[in-house]
Amino acid sequence: RKAGQKLLDLYTPRNLYALTNLLIKIETLFADSPLQETLKLLLLACLDSCSSLYASPQAWLRPRRLHPPPRFVERNVWRAFEEARVQLSQLPSSPAVHLATGVSQITSPDLLSLSETDGRPSNALIAPLTVRRLSQVLPEESISLIITAPPRLDPVFWSLSYLWSGWLFGREEAAALRPLLKRKKTDWDWYQRAMNSTFQALHQALQARGRLVLVFATEGPAFVEALFMAASLAGFEPEGISCQPGEVPAGTMGDYRLSFAKGEEPMAALPPEDEANLAIELQREASVAMQDALRQRGEPLTYEWLHLAAYRHLSAKSYLCRAMAVSPLDFVARQVETVLEGVESGAIVRWEEAEEESWPQLWWLREPGEASPPLSDRVEEAVWKVLCEKPTLSAEALAAAIYPRFPGLLTPKAELIEACLKSYAQEIAPDHWQLRPEDQPENREGQRRQGVVNLVKLGQRLGYGVGLNRAWHKRPWEGGTLMDLLRNEDPGVEPFSPFDVLWHEDKEAQHAFVLLSMAALGLIPWHKDDMGEGINRYLVLPGERGDLASFKLDRSPWLRQAMVTGHWQFIKYRHLSQLVSATEVDRHDLKKIVGLRPIIEQDEAQIPLF
Secondary structure, rough: OOHHHHHHHOOOOOOOHHHHHHHHHHHHHOOOOOOHHHHHHHHHHHHHHOOOOOOOOOOOOOOOOOOOOOOOOOOOOHEEEEHHHHHHOOOOOOOOOOOOOOOOOOOOOOHHHHHHHHOOEEEEEEOOOOHHHHOOOOOOOOOOEEEEEEEEOOHHHHHHHHHHHHHHOOHHHHHOOOOHHHOOOOOOOHHHHHHHHHHHHHHEEEEEEEEEEEEEEEEHHHHHHHHHHHHOOOOEEEEEEEEOOOOOOOOOEEEEEEEEEEEEOOOOOOOOOOOOHHHHHHHHHHHHHHHHHHHOOOOOHHHHHHHHHHHHHHHHOOOHHHHOOOOOOOHHHHHHHHHOOHHHOOOOEEOOOOOOOOOOOEEEHHHOOHOOHHHHHHHHHHHHHHHHHEEEEOHHHHHHHHHHHHHHHHOOHHHHHHHHHHHHHHEEEOOOOOOOOOHHHHHHHHHHHHHHHHHHHHHHHHOOOEEEEEHHHHOOOOEEEHHHHHHOOOOOOOOOOOOOOOEEOEEEEEEEEEEOOOOOOOOOHHOOOOOOOOOEEEEEOHHHHHHHHHHHOOOOOHHHHHHHHHOOOEEEEEHHHHHOOOOOOOOHHHHHHHHOOOOHHHHOOOOOOO
C-alpha cells in the first residue's frame, strides 16, 4: 500500500483528480461498449505523459528515477487526452481481425480451413497472459512465428506499469508485476536469467525451425548482450539482424531487429574451460566478425554496428554458451571491448574526426583495399534500378523492393531510401512515384557526353591544355568523335581513372573532373593519385543529385573529411552549360559555379577575389 501511495504521489492533486474522473466516466458511460478499451488506451497515454517526472515536454526523454525533478512540466490532462486521440486517429488502419474469446479458438486444428471456406480472417487472441502462462495453455510446437518486444530492464518503468495496470484493470491484474517493485537498480545478469527462462518457454511452443523475432529500442549494448546470451542458452540460433543506431548526438534510442530460429534443445551445462584461452578465442572471433561487417558496409561504423556483428557471430559459433560456463555476462563484453581498445596493432583502427565532437567514435579497417563500395552508393543505385523497372510505385513498395537486397547488417536507414526516392523520382499522384524522364539511362549518358564537350571547350577558352580520358576518345560527336575536339591540341597530360577531363598548364595538372549521373561519393575516400595537393578535383553531377549528396555528407564525417583532404568540390551540369554559353569568360568565373549551392544560385552574392 505504501508503494502504491508513493506512486500516486507522482501526480499533482489536480492531475490525479482529472485522471480519476476520466476513468470513472469511461467505466460508467462505456461499461458495455467496445470503445472502453480504446478510451483506456488514451487514458494510458495520459498516465504516462501527465506525471510530474518530466522536466521537459519532450516525451521521448524517459524518466530515470521515481523522484520529480526540482522543476517539472504539469501537463493538462484533458489536452493530453485529446492529443492522444488525434495521434490514434492518424495511425494506419489495421487489417480485419476476428478476435477470439479463448486460446482454443486460435489453436483449433480446423482454424485454417474455417477461414478459407467462409472468407473470414483468422482468429486472433488478446489476453493479459504472462509468457509462462501462455506456454502452459499453448500446445507444444504449435507456433511457427513469434514476434515480440522484450521488456526493458527499467525499474522506473516497471513501477509505473504496476501502477497503471492496477489503475486500468484492477489489483488482481497488476499482482503479477508486484515482485518487480523490489528491483531498484539495473542487474543485467538477473535480466539475462529471467529472459532465458522466458525464451525456453517460447522454445517449447515453437515448431521445428520456427522463428523468434525480437523488436526493440535500446540505449545501450548491455540490453543486446543479455538478449543474445539468453536466446543462445535457450537453444535459439541467430538468423537475420538489423540495427538502426540512434541519431547524433549520441544517447538517443536505437532500433533493433533480431531474428532467431529454433535450434536444438536448450543448451545443457558445459564443462568449464580455461578462461585465458577462451578470452583469446573470443577476441579473435569478434575481430573477424567486425572486419567482415566493415568490408560489407564499405564505410567506417559506430560501436553499435560492430558490437552487433560480434555478438551475432559469437552466438552462431556457440561461443556465448561456452563463455557462460566460465564467467558471468560481462566476460564476453570485456573481450569485445578489448578488440576495439587495442586497435593500434590490430586490423581495425579508430577513425579520427576532429571536426565535430558530438559525433560518436567510428572504426575502420587498417587495410580497406578489399572493402565493398559504401552502402549509401549501392542503395542509391538499387533505388534507381527499381525505378527504371517499375512504371509507378509507392514509397512503401520501393522500400519492400530495396530491403531484401540489403539484409542483416546491410539494412539501410529509411531516411536514405526516402532521400534517394526524392532525388530520382517525381510524385505524379499522392504516393505514386515515377522516375524522372531526365534520369532515364540514355538521357543521363547524353548529359555526361555533353558535359565532357563543355569541359573541353571551356578549358580551351580559358587557355588550359585539355586532356581527355581514353574511354571517351571514340565516343560519337557531331559526325565524328570526341577526340576530334582535341585534334589541334598538344596531348600534354592524359587523365586516368576516375577522371574524365583534365585541365593542365605547362603539362602541370590544375583541374581534374569526374562526370557522374549519381551522387556516388564513395570514390572520394578511395581515390589516390600523384598529382599533388595543388590540383582541384571536381565531381560534376546533375542538379537533382545535390540534395542527396548533401544528405550523404551530413551523415558521414568520413566523406566530409575526404572531400576536404582531397580538395574535391562539386559542379552541377546546368551551371557548367551556363558558363560555357557566356559571351565572355575568364578563369575567375569558374568559382561562380563551384559547390552544391554555388554563387550563381545566390542572390547578390559577392564572388571571392582569391
